[in-house]
Amino acid sequence: MKNNHALITGGSRGLGRAIALKFASEGMDIGIIGRDRSGLEETKLLVEKHGQQCHIIQADLSLMDEVQRASEEALAISDTWSVLVNNAGVAKQQSLREMPLADWELIHNVNIKAVFLLSRNIVECMIAQKRGKVVNISSLGAFFGTHGLGAYGASKAALNQLTRTMAVEWGPHNIQVNAICPTVVMTDMGKSIWEKPENDGMRKTFLDRIPAGKFGEPEDVAELAWFMASPASNYLNGVSIPLDGGKTVKP
Ligand code: NAP
Numbered sequence: 186m187k188n189n190h191a192l193i194t195g196g197s198r199g200l201g202r203a204i205a206l207k208f209a210s211e212g213m214d215i216g217i218i219g220r221d222r223s224g225l226e227e228t229k230l231l232v233e234k235h236g237q238q239c240h241i242i243q244a245d246l247s248l249m250d251e252v253q254r255a256s257e258e259a260l261a262i263s264d265t266w267s268v269l270v271n272n273a274g275v276a277k278q279q280s281l282r283e284m285p286l287a288d289w290e291l292i293h294n295v296n297i298k299a300v301f302l303l304s305r306n307i308v309e310c311m312i313a314q315k316r317g318k319v320v321n322i323s324s325l326g327a328f329f330g331t332h333g334l335g336a337y338g339a340s341k342a343a344l345n346q347l348t349r350t351m352a353v354e355w356g357p358h359n360i361q362v363n364a365i366c367p368t369v370v371m372t373d374m375g376k377s378i379w380e381k382p383e384n385d386g387m388r389k390t391f392l393d394r395i396p397a398g399k400f401g402e403p404e405d406v407a408e409l410a411w412f413m414a415s416p417a418s419n420y421l422n423g424v425s426i427p428l429d430g431g432k433t434v435k436p
Contacts, residue, residue, distance in 0.1 A: 189265075190213065190214045190268070191208045191216070191269070193205050193208075193217050193270040193272055196272075197225045198224045203406065205228055207410070208411065210235050214238040215238070216242060217242070218246065248294075249302060252299045252303050256303055260309075264310045267318065269307045270322065270410060271299075271300040271319065271321045272322040274324075277336070279333060280333055280335070292340050296341065297340045300344060308355055311355075316360065320414055321425075322410070324341040324366055328433065341366070344364060348424075362422065363424050365426055367429065370405075371400060379391075394435055395435075396430060396432070401430065
């Protein structure tokens with residue numbers, strides 16, 4: 186995978202940063218997209234410690250003209266991206282009856298609309314190379330009706346469906362598209378929901394249902410993302426894999 190370039194959205198912290206560092210440790214150069222300049226700079230420094238390059242693209246992926254600009258900037262930096270990780274995401278805990286339409290739209294803009302637009306722009310250079318990998322960071326929430334996460338779950342279910350169509354349409358060009366569906370990971374996003382005192386009961390119920398007895402770590406996601414980005418997964422296409430310590434299969 187040396188001399189390969191991976192473009193990762195939401196590289197300023199959390200899972201995106203963990204994925205960037207794993208890929209850099211394996212010899213890949215990285216491009217990261219996000220809004221927070223200081224977080225992006227911090228990731229860049231950490232990537233460079235592995236001796237790899239890191240390009241920063243500052244953009245707000247909730248705005249489609251920004252997604253378009255970020256795509257063009259990415260393609261100006263390199264026309265040989267071989268991996269795209271659609272990781273940036275937003276979650277807000279609100280019941281369906283209380284959720285403002287603007288929040289529903291924000292969640293869907295970042296979690297699904299930006300993925301569609303960025304991916305179809307970047308895939309052109311993968312088609313030209315006759316190879317590529319797209320890794321979509323979805324969520325276990327795509328499979329369940331979780332109280333207060335209706336918009337988020339709907340956006341992630343849409344992402345799993347988009348993953349299937351991307352796999353079917355781009356597979357003939359030797360591009361594999363797969364999704365990871367993690368359970369709770371205590372990143373900023375994880376903490377913003379699962380550390381709220383009013384969610385103590387729900388957190389305990391969740392944990393009790395995980396045979397591994399613990400939530401996931403950013404590195405768990407990064408390892409599976411690495412597998413999906415590497416030639417080891419060349420015959421894997423169109424799947425959305427739960428990464429949940431066994432929660433989904435526990436009756
Ligand atoms: P996080 O710590 O909150 O980080 C979210 C990332 O997304 C940040 O890098 C952020 O960058 C980026 N982002 C958010 N809105 C953006 C926007 N409008 N434009 C550009 N970038 C934006 O969350 P995380 O836990 O790492 O989540 C990463 C992915 O994993 C998400 O898709 C999430 O849905 C998924 N996931 C997380 C969990 C969990 O429990 N943590 C579980 C399942 C799935 P900036 O702030 O710099 O813009």
